[in-house]
Amino acid sequence: MGLQTYAVCKNYGETRALYDVDLCVERGEFFTLLGPSGCGKTTLLRIIAGLEMADNGRVEINGQDCTKIRANRRPVNTVFQSYAMFPHLTVLENVCFGLISRKVPKAEALEKARQTLDLVQLKGFDSRKPDQLSGGQRQRVALARALANEPEILLLDEPMSALDAKLRVQVQVELRQIQQRLEKTFIMVTHDQEEALTVSDRMAVMNVGQIAQYGTVREVYDRPLTRFVADFLQTENFIEAKAIGETEVATPYGNWTLPESIPWEAGTLSVRPENLQLARPGTPQCDLQARVVTNIYKGCYQKLILDNGLTMETDATTILEAGDTVGVHVPRESIILLYEEEIQRMKAPAPDEKEAAV
Amino acid sequence: MKRTSTLSNLTSVFIFIFLYLPMLSVVMFSFNASDMGLKWGGFSLKWYQQLVHNELILWAAWNTLVLAVVSTAFSTLIGTMLAIGLYRFPWKKRTAGKLNVLLHLPVVTPDIIFAVALVIAFSVIRYTTGLFELGLTTMIVGHITFQIAFVALAVRGRLELIGHDVEEAACDLYAGYWRVLTRVLLPMLKPGIIAGAMLAFTLSLDDFVISFFTCGPKSTTLPLFIYASVKRGITPEIHALSTIVMLVTIASVALMQKLSPNTKH
Numbered sequence: 274m275g276l277q278t279y280a281v282c283k284n285y286g287e288t289r290a291l292y293d294v295d296l297c298v299e300r301g302e303f304f305t306l307l308g309p310s311g312c313g314k315t316t317l318l319r320i321i322a323g324l325e326m327a328d329n330g331r332v333e334i335n336g337q338d339c340t341k342i343r344a345n346r347r348p349v350n351t352v353f354q355s356y357a358m359f360p361h362l363t364v365l366e367n368v369c370f371g372l373i374s375r376k377v378p379k380a381e382a383l384e385k386a387r388q389t390l391d392l393v394q395l396k397g398f399d400s401r402k403p404d405q406l407s408g409g410q411r412q413r414v415a416l417a418r419a420l421a422n423e424p425e426i427l428l429l430d431e432p433m434s435a436l437d438a439k440l441r442v443q444v445q446v447e448l449r450q451i452q453q454r455l456e457k458t459f460i461m462v463t464h465d466q467e468e469a470l471t472v473s474d475r476m477a478v479m480n481v482g483q484i485a486q487y488g489t490v491r492e493v494y495d496r497p498l499t500r501f502v503a504d505f506l507q508t509e510n511f512i513e514a515k516a517i518g519e520t521e522v523a524t525p526y527g528n529w530t531l532p533e534s535i536p537w538e539a540g541t542l543s544v545r546p547e548n549l550q551l552a553r554p555g556t557p558q559c560d561l562q563a564r565v566v567t568n569i570y571k572g573c574y575q576k577l578i579l580d581n582g583l584t585m586e587t588d589a590t591t592i593l594e595a596g597d598t599v600g601v602h603v604p605r606e607s608i609i610l611l612y613e614e615e616i617q618r619m620k621a622p623a624p625d626e627k628e629a630a631v
Numbered sequence: 632m633k634r635t636s637t638l639s640n641l642t643s644v645f646i647f648i649f650l651y652l653p654m655l656s657v658v659m660f661s662f663n664a665s666d667m668g669l670k671w672g673g674f675s676l677k678w679y680q681q682l683v684h685n686e687l688i689l690w691a692a693w694n695t696l697v698l699a700v701v702s703t704a705f706s707t708l709i710g711t712m713l714a715i716g717l718y719r720f721p722w723k724k725r726t727a728g729k730l731n732v733l734l735h736l737p738v739v740t741p742d743i744i745f746a747v748a749l750v751i752a753f754s755v756i757r758y759t760t761g762l763f764e765l766g767l768t769t770m771i772v773g774h775i776t777f778q779i780a781f782v783a784l785a786v787r788g789r790l791e792l793i794g795h796d797v798e799e800a801a802c803d804l805y806a807g808y809w810r811v812l813t814r815v816l817l818p819m820l821k822p823g824i825i826a827g828a829m830l831a832f833t834l835s836l837d838d839f840v841i842s843f844f845t846c847g848p849k850s851t852t853l854p855l856f857i858y859a860s861v862k863r864g865i866t867p868e869i870h871a872l873s874t875i876v877m878l879v880t881i882a883s884v885a886l887m888q889k890l891s892p893n894t895k896h
Contacts, residue, residue, distance in 0.1 A: 324799050344802045357800035361818045370814075371804035422804065 274336050275300040275458040276321060276426055281330035283316055283482075290316040292482045294330070298426075298475075303452050303459045305469040305490075308479035309505065314462045315430060317479070321460065322428050323347045335425055345374070350419035351428040354435070356411050358403035364390070364414050365399040371422040389421040390414075392451065409440050416448075420455070427452075429461040433468060445471045466506055470494060478502045485614075499614045500541055508543040508609065509584045515539045526561045526581070532606055541611045546576065548607035549585035552600040559600035565593055654877060661870035678871040688872060691856040694767060698842075698852060699835040702774035707828040709775070710782025715816070717783070718790045719798075734787075737780035746844035749773045753845065766847030773845040774835045781834065782827035789823025822890075829887040833880055 276298040283291040291313045298304045306314040319325040321332060323344035332340045339347055350371065359367050365386055372382035390396065393413040403411055412432065419427055432448070433441045449472045452459045463469055469476050470490050477487035478501075486493055486502045497503035500511065514522040516535040521528060524542065552559040563579035575589045577599070585601060593599065661679070665672025682688055717730055737745065749772075753763045763769050793816075801815045817824075839854040846855060853876060860869055 322803055324803065344799070345805045345807055349803075351800070351803045353796055353800055355794075355796050357796035359797060359801070359815055359819075361821075370801070370806070374801075374805035374807075374810060418804070 274333070275302070276460065277331075277333040277336075278317075278321070279331040279333075281317070281320060281327045281332065283313075283320065283325065283328050289482050291320070291327075294482075294484060296477065296484065296487075298458060298460060300335070300458055301456045302474040303449065303461070303472055305473040305476040306460065306462045306479055307464070307466060307469045307476050307505070308485075309464060312479040313482040314464075314479050318351075318428050318430055318460065318462045321426070322349055322351045324351075348425040349428055350422050350424040351430060352412075352415045352419050352432045354431045356403075356415040356435075358411060358414060360403050363400050363402060364395070364406070367403065367414055368418045368421050370418065375422070386417070386421050389417040392420065393417045394447075408435055409444070412436060412444065416451075420451075420457075424457070426458045426460060429459060431463055432461065433463075433465075441468070442471075448472055478505060480505075495609075497543070497609060498612050500543075500611050501614060503543045503609060503611055508545050510544045510546060510549070510582075511611075512542040512544070513539070514542050526603070529560070529603070529605065529608070531608055531610070533610065535610065536612070540613070543609040543611055544603060544607055545609075546584045546586040547574075548604055549583065549587075550602040550604065551585075551587055551591065552602035554598070554600035556600070558602045560603045561601050562598055563601060565595050565597045565599060567595060568593055657870050658874045658877070660867060661874045663867055663870075666867070678867045681868055682871050682875075685868070687851075688853075688856060688868075691851045691853050694850055695836060695852040695854075698767065698770055698774060698850075699832050702771045702778055702835050703828055703832045705771075706775045706778035706782050706831050707824060710779045710827060710831075711786050711820070711824055713779060714783040714786035714790060715820075718787060734780055734783055737777050738784065742777075742838075742840035745777060746773070746841045749776065749841065750844050764847065765845060765850075767850040769845045769847070770842055770850055770852075773841045774838065777841065778831035778834060781830050782824075785827030785830060786820060786823045789820050793819050825887060825890050829883055833883060836876070836880065 274297075276296065278294055278296045281291055281294040281296075283289075294313075294317060296317070306317060308314045316325060320327050321334075323339070323342060323346075327340060330340070331338060334348060359370065362370070365383065368386035368389060369382045372385055373379070377385070387399070390399070390413075393416050395410060395413045395417065398406065398410065398414075403414065406414065412435070416432070429448075433444055436444060445468055448459075452472075459472075461469075461472065473490050475487065475489050476493055477484045478493060478497075479485060480501050486498050493502065494506055497506055497508065503511070512524050512526070514524045516538050517523045517528065518530075519534050520532070521530050522535060522542065554562050561581065563581045563583065565577050566580050567578040569576040569578070570589060571586075573589065574586050575593070577585050577587065577593065579585065579599070579601070583601070587593075660669075662674050662676070663672055664675035664677065713734075717727075717734070722730065749769075753765065753769050753772075757763050763772075797815055797819065798811055801811045806814065837854060839858060842852050842855055843858075846852070851859075853872065857869055857872065860866065
C-alpha cells in the first residue's frame with residue numbers, strides 16, 4: 274500500500290479547499306492529480322507532504338497513520354513548483370541536505386548525492402550555485418534533492434510548469450523512465466492533461482475540492498463520467514439527448530442507437546473531435562451534413578468547426594474550405610454517455626455539517 | 632542629443648559638488664595650519680595631534696563606539712527575531728496590517744518626540760525602581776528602541792524576498808526547526824541582517840537628539856561634544872574630528888557593500 278487518504282477535509286476560513294477526499298495510490302505507481310487551478314490539488318499534495326494539516330480525515334503512508342506527523346518526519350519528499358533551491362548552497366550541498374538532516378555520515382551522503390545527480394544526468398555541476406544553472410538544470414537538482422533521500426513517495430508540484438514546451442516533453446519522458454527504473458511511488462500535481470497522460474499510470478481529476486473521477490489514464494480519457502471531466506479532457510462536442518428506447522436516443526442531429534443501454538431520460542452525450550469521420554453525403558454512413566465555418570490547419574491534421582456546433586478533426590489530405598458542405602459519420606462506439614455530476618450533492622454541505630464547520 | 636547629454640553630465644557634476652563641497656571644505660580646513668578663519672596657512676596635521684591628546688574627545692569617542700557597538704548588537708538580535716516572528720506567524724490579515732504600522736511607527740516618529748517619551752519612561756522607571764540613572768545604559772536602551780524597527784524592516788524585506796518555499800523545502804528535507812534556522816534561514820537572511828546592522832550602527836553613531844535627552848553627565852558622545860564645542864565657536868579641531876567621523880562612516884558603508892554582494896534571490 275502506498276498512500277491512502279480517508280475523508281480528508283481542509284478549509285481556509287470560509288473557503289473550502291478539500292472535501293471528503295478518499296484517495297488510494299498503489300506502491301510503485303505514477304499517480305497524477307489533475308485539475309484546474311483552485312481545485313484543491315496542490316492543497317491535497319501539501320497535506321500528503323505534511324506542509325499543511327488536514328482539518329479532518331486520515332492520511333496513511335505505507336499503512337502508517339501520518340495525519341498528525343510534521344513534514345520533517347514523513348517519509349516523503351517534494352519537488353516544489355518553484356524548485357525552492359537553497360541559493361547559498363552548491364548543487365551538491367543542496368542534494369545532500371536531506372541526508373545530512375537525517376544524520377547520514379557525510380561521506381555516505383556525498384556518495385549518494387553524486388549517484389542521484391548521475392541518475393538525473395547532471396554531472397559536473399557539483400560545485401555550482403543554483404543561480405548559475407539553467408531552468409532545466411535547476412529542475413533536475415530539485416528532483417535529485419528529493420530522490421536522494423529515497424522517499425517512500427515522491428511528490429511533484431507542477432514540476433514542469435517553468436520549462437519551455439520542448440524541454441517539458443523531454444523531461445516528461447525522462448521523469449517517467451526514472452520512476453519506472455526506481456519503481457517508486459510518484460504523485461504529481463498538474464493542470465496539463467497531456468502531461469498527465471504522458472507520465473501517469475493512474476490519475477484523479479479534481480474539481481472544487483473533490484475527486485470527480487479516478488482510474489487509469491486510459492479509462493479516464495476514454496470514458497469520462499461527467500461533463501466536467503469530459504470538458505477538462507477536451508472532448509469538445511457535447512450533445513443534449515433524450516432517451517426514446519432502451520438504447521435509442523433522440524439528438525438534434527437525428528435518432529441514434531447506442532451500443533449500451535441508456536441510464537437516464539435526458540442527458541448529455543459527448544464525442545471527441547478526432548472520432549468524428551467524414552462520410553459521403555447520401556450514403557447510409559452519413560449521419561448528418563454541415564457546412565464548414567472555419568478550417569484550422571494543424572500540420573498533421575485539420576480541425577473543422579461546423580455550423581451545427583460540432584468540431585471534428587480529420588487528416589489534412591482532404592482539402593476543405595470554409596463554406597464547403599461535409600457529411601459526418603458519428604461512430605456509435607465512440608459516443609460517451611455522461612452522467613449527472615455526482616459531486617453536485619457534495620457541493621452544498623448537509624445542514625449538520627455546516628454547523629460543525631462553523 | 633549630444634547637448635542633452637552634456638547638460639545632464641553638467642547637472643550631475645553640479646549635484647555632486649553641491650553634495651560634497653561642504654564635506655570637502657571641512658576636510659580641507661582640518662589640515663589648515665592657521666588657527667582661525669578661512670585663511671589658508673599651509674598644510675598641517677597639528678589639529679589631529681591635538682585631537683589625540685584631548686582626553687575629553689577620546690572619552691567621547693570611546694563612549695560613541697561603546698554605545699554604537701552594544702546597541703547595534705542588541706538591536707540586530709532583537710530586530711531579526713522580531714522580523715522572523717512577525718513573518719512566520721500566521722497572523723490574520725488585519726492584525727498583520729496593524730503590526731506593520733506599529734513597526735513603521737518608530738521610523739517615522741520625530742526624534743524629538745521619541746526622545747521626550749524615552750525620558751519620561753526612564754524617569755517613571757527610576758521613580759518606581761531606582762534603576763536607569765541617566766547615563767550610558769539609558770542611551771544604549773534608547774538607541775536600541777529606535778534601531779530595532781530599522782533592523783526588523785531590513786530583515787523583513789529580505790524575508791519577503793525569500794518567501795516560504797525554501798523553509799518548507801528544508802522542512803520537507805527532514806530539517807528540524809534549529810536546522811532550518813541556522814542552515815537555511817539565517818544564511819539567506821545574512822545580507823538583510825548586515826544591512827540592518829550597518830544602518831543601526833551608523834544611525835547610532837551620528838544620533839544627536841536621542842543621545843542628548845538620555846545622556847548623563849559622564850556619557851558625552853562625539854555628536855554631543857561637537858555640539859557643545861560649536862557653541863563656543865568652530866575650531867579646526869572640530870574639523871579634524873568631523874573628518875575622522877566621516878571616514879569611519881564611509882568605511883562602514885564600504886564594508887557593508889563588500890559583505891552583502893548584490894545577489895538576486
